[in-house]
Amino acid sequence: MKPLQEAVGSYLAKGRAWFHMPGHKGRGDGAFAEILPWDVTEVDGCDSLFHADGPIDLLEQAFSRVYGTRRTLLCAGGATLCIQTMLALACGTGRKLVISRNIHRSAINACALLGLEPVWVYPEQDAGDWFLGRYSPEAVGQALAAHPDAAAVYLTSPDYFGVMSDLTGIAEACRDYGVPLLADNAHGAHLPFLPEQYGCLHPIACGAALCGDSLHKTMPAMTGAALLQIGEERFAGDAKRMMSMFGSTSPSYPIMLSCERALGYAQKGAKEGFARTTTRLDALRILAQQHGFALPQGVTDPARLTLGFGALGWPEQAFGDYIRAHGIEPEYISGSACVFLANGMNSDEDFARLEAAVRGIKPRGNPDPVRPVLPHPVRVMGVREAAFAPQEQVPVGQALGRVAAAEASPCPPGIPVVMGGERIGPAELESLRLYGVKTVNVVR
Numbered sequence: 269m270k271p272l273q274e275a276v277g278s279y280l281a282k283g284r285a286w287f288h289m290p291g292h293k294g295r296g297d298g299a300f301a302e303i304l305p306w307d308v309t310e311v312d313g314c315d316s317l318f319h320a321d322g323p324i325d326l327l328e329q330a331f332s333r334v335y336g337t338r339r340t341l342l343c344a345g346g347a348t349l350c351i352q353t354m355l356a357l358a359c360g361t362g363r364k365l366v367i368s369r370n371i372h373r374s375a376i377n378a379c380a381l382l383g384l385e386p387v388w389v390y391p392e393q394d395a396g397d398w399f400l401g402r403y404s405p406e407a408v409g410q411a412l413a414a415h416p417d418a419a420a421v422y423l424t425s426p427d428y429f430g431v432m433s434d435l436t437g438i439a440e441a442c443r444d445y446g447v448p449l450l451a452d453n454a455h456g457a458h459l460p461f462l463p464e465q466y467g468c469l470h471p472i473a474c475g476a477a478l479c480g481d482s483l484h485k486t487m488p489a490m491t492g493a494a495l496l497q498i499g500e501e502r503f504a505g506d507a508k509r510m511m512s513m514f515g516s517t518s519p520s521y522p523i524m525l526s527c528e529r530a531l532g533y534a535q536k537g538a539k540e541g542f543a544r545t546t547t548r549l550d551a552l553r554i555l556a557q558q559h560g561f562a563l564p565q566g567v568t569d570p571a572r573l574t575l576g577f578g579a580l581g582w583p584e585q586a587f588g589d590y591i592r593a594h595g596i597e598p599e600y601i602s603g604s605a606c607v608f609l610a611n612g613m614n615s616d617e618d619f620a621r622l623e624a625a626v627r628g629i630k631p632r633g634n635p636d637p638v639r640p641v642l643p644h645p646v647r648v649m650g651v652r653e654a655a656f657a658p659q660e661q662v663p664v665g666q667a668l669g670r671v672a673a674a675e676a677s678p679c680p681p682g683i684p685v686v687m688g689g690e691r692i693g694p695a696e697l698e699s700l701r702l703y704g705v706k707t708v709n710v711v712r
């Protein structure tokens with residue numbers, strides 16, 4: 269079933285002259301020759317994302333069945349737009365919310381736009397020395413007990429390194445305090461298709477009220493393809509309107525068509541693809557451990573290989589060079605760990621290169637490897653106030669005592685060392701230096 273492809277296909281078959289947007293009129297050359305005809309807009313028979321009652325509605329209903337949600341909304345603006353939508357839906361404006369410290373900048377920006385004030389929860393140290401750990405139901409419960417006026421709980425799981433928190437336990441804690449759980453599931457659109465033995469449930473199956481999934485990160489979809497997943501009926505009615513508050517009024521049809529392609533894969537092929545992928549990655553994990561890499565401990569996403577090269581004494585730049593010399597581009601290299609995303613679209617040759625890189629590694633003995641640290645800075649100003657205040661960029665060396673205007677992260681998509689509105693003290697300065705951050709934006 270491909271309702272959107274059929275709708276656009278039959279529009280194209282009519283051969284109408286395009287006296288409508290987009291300005292390319294469906295005519296392109298080179299790489300664009302194939303794609304531009306499909307880049308239509310809300311023309312006759314092709315539905316409209318924010319008022320869907322045709323093929324897009326059918327597509328959303330099919331996604332909802334696959335993910336077991338109350339409702340699923342297609343999104344062409346990435347998990348970023350889903351995050352803005354769910355925070356607005358659950359919190360409105362000017363409220364407090366309990367939020368995991370490892371949030372992505374899309375959530376920080378949404379807090380600034382909506383005037384939300386974060387109450388941070390910090391992770392445990394249960395994933396080993398080289399990785400940030402999980403958020404516990406107890407820590408979330410304590411934060412909710414201390415802040416009974418919080419509107420919601422917002423957590424990232426899986427995190428960038430694949431570390432997964434106990435969302436079922438956290439959802440229970442949220443129920444005890446009568447607040448919804450919102451999950452940044454940008455890295456987990458594939459979770460329902462993993463073999464059961466890993467115990468990696470999708471946030472909605474764990475009891476989350478809302479979550480945002482980047483289809484483009486782990487499923488075969490184009491950049492920007494995402495899903496807003498709704499687990500509680502009360503959020504369904506207003507979700508489209510809220511998404512349209514932040515999104516473009518011209519969502520991309522190629523991106524939405526690529527969501528449909530990902531749906532086809534989810535319905536047929538994904539389970540087999542992820543079974544093959546995880547088997548290969550499990551073998552690579554054993555090999556990596558034998559060669560001295562650190563791996564994140566406990567429940568982690570098995571479709572992502574995270575290699576802690578810091579444990580082998582390799583500096584970041586040298587490890588990046590080593591991996592690229594094997595013909596591989598990883599997803600991300602931080603101070604001490606490297607992340608590789610894999611799925612059924614990877615070829616045998618891809619895995620053979622990865623295996624050769626893991627097999628060939630030798631310890632280096634860097635005396636000063638970077639371990640992940642999360643300082644606890646002091647908040648002196650609201651996130652929104654700081655984001656919209658007059659600001660300037662200063663070298664890190666001149667930042668001591670200043671108030672950060674925006675989050676300062678090692679590099680996208682790093683975990684922020686300081687957030688907007690927090691004072692940069694000696695511990696924060698040291699972390700920024702450790703991560704190689706050169707400049708920060710501070711309030712003037």
Ligand SMILES: Cc1ncc(COP(=O)(O)O)c(C=O)c1O
Binds near residue numbers: 347374
């Ligand atoms: C944890 C996390 N959340 C949200 C996002 C935003 O997702 P998108 O790029 O789909 O807008 C990212 C992107 O890297 C991310 O890593």
